[in-house]
Amino acid sequence: MIGIFDSGVGGMTVARSIEQLLPTYPLLYLGDIAHSPYGPKSAQTIIDCAINNTRFLISKGAKLIVIACNSAASVATDSLRQQFQIPIIEVILPAIEEAARTTKNGRIGLIGTSATIRSTSYETALTEINQNIKIFTKACPLLVPLVEEGWHNKRETKMILKRYLHSLKNNQLDTLILGCTHYPLLKHLIGPRIGKKVSLVDSSETTAKYLKHYLHQNPHLKATEPHTPEQNRYYITDYNDTAQKVANRIFNRHIDLLLTRNICKS
Numbered sequence: 392m393i394g395i396f397d398s399g400v401g402g403m404t405v406a407r408s409i410e411q412l413l414p415t416y417p418l419l420y421l422g423d424i425a426h427s428p429y430g431p432k433s434a435q436t437i438i439d440c441a442i443n444n445t446r447f448l449i450s451k452g453a454k455l456i457v458i459a460c461n462s463a464a465s466v467a468t469d470s471l472r473q474q475f476q477i478p479i480i481e482v483i484l485p486a487i488e489e490a491a492r493t494t495k496n497g498r499i500g501l502i503g504t505s506a507t508i509r510s511t512s513y514e515t516a517l518t519e520i521n522q523n524i525k526i527f528t529k530a531c532p533l534l535v536p537l538v539e540e541g542w543h544n545k546r547e548t549k550m551i552l553k554r555y556l557h558s559l560k561n562n563q564l565d566t567l568i569l570g571c572t573h574y575p576l577l578k579h580l581i582g583p584r585i586g587k588k589v590s591l592v593d594s595s596e597t598t599a600k601y602l603k604h605y606l607h608q609n610p611h612l613k614a615t616e617p618h619t620p621e622q623n624r625y626y627i628t629d630y631n632d633t634a635q636k637v638a639n640r641i642f643n644r645h646i647d648l649l650l651t652r653n654i655c656k657s
């Protein structure tokens with residue numbers, strides 16, 4: 392069983408891509424809505440939440456963890472790998488590898504939450520792959536609430552995006568990483584505003600491809616029982632109507648959100 396966690400339901404963009412690529416693998420998802428958003432929080436708070444989330448998923452039978460949340464992946468991956476013995480896959484490495492393969496001029500952009508940008512996690516991952524590629528970053532903290540409000544096509548969202556992308560546009564990027572669970576839902580606005588010649592790297596898709604390859608190389612993690620995507624389970628640590636709407640929108644079907652409170656600290 393693959394355990395996936397995020398600060399909320401935005402990480403379902405990653406779960407959806409995994410479901411599409413690996414429909415016969417059982418997925419167990421946890422959205423930590425009780426402590427969401429992670430983006431503006433300190434690294435230590437996010438690490439504590441990530442540890443609790445991982446414990447919960449393992450207690451429910453997860454044999455591999457996917458950190459779908461960029462903010463958590465940025466600050467908590469090392470702590471999780473030290474503390475837990477099962478494989479931990481995260482969204483940063485697959486996205487940075489894809490961006491490094493895609494760029495022709497060696498100039499990559501990254502947008503994400505404040506926690507992600509502040510952590511310089513993407514820069515660190517890039518140094519290990521290719522030291523000649525330059526990365527230009529921009530924190531876009533207003534985009535998550537806009538997506539959660541369902542403002543995917545509002546004038547205000549377009550204006551805010553234009554403003555965020557303005558400073559990146561002067562850097563002659565040819566590749567832009569969407570370094571946040573929610574940004575795939577704004578691809579249709581980001582593409583035209585950053586420029587048609589800039590390739591977008593969607594970390595939900597790259598993570599699913601990375602996971603598929605990983606499972607191919609680690610066949611002992613293969614699912615043994617027959618399974619369909621409808622059997623996947625989606626837990627949340629608090630409920631609200633917005634979460635339900637976002638979840639249904641991401642999957643384009645009704646998602647049964649199962650409430651669990653036993654991992655909440657507060």
Ligand code: DGL
Nearest residue numbers: 398428429430461462572
């Ligand atoms: N899931 C977070 C991320 O990808 C965005 C939402 C939040 O700030 O919690 O960084």
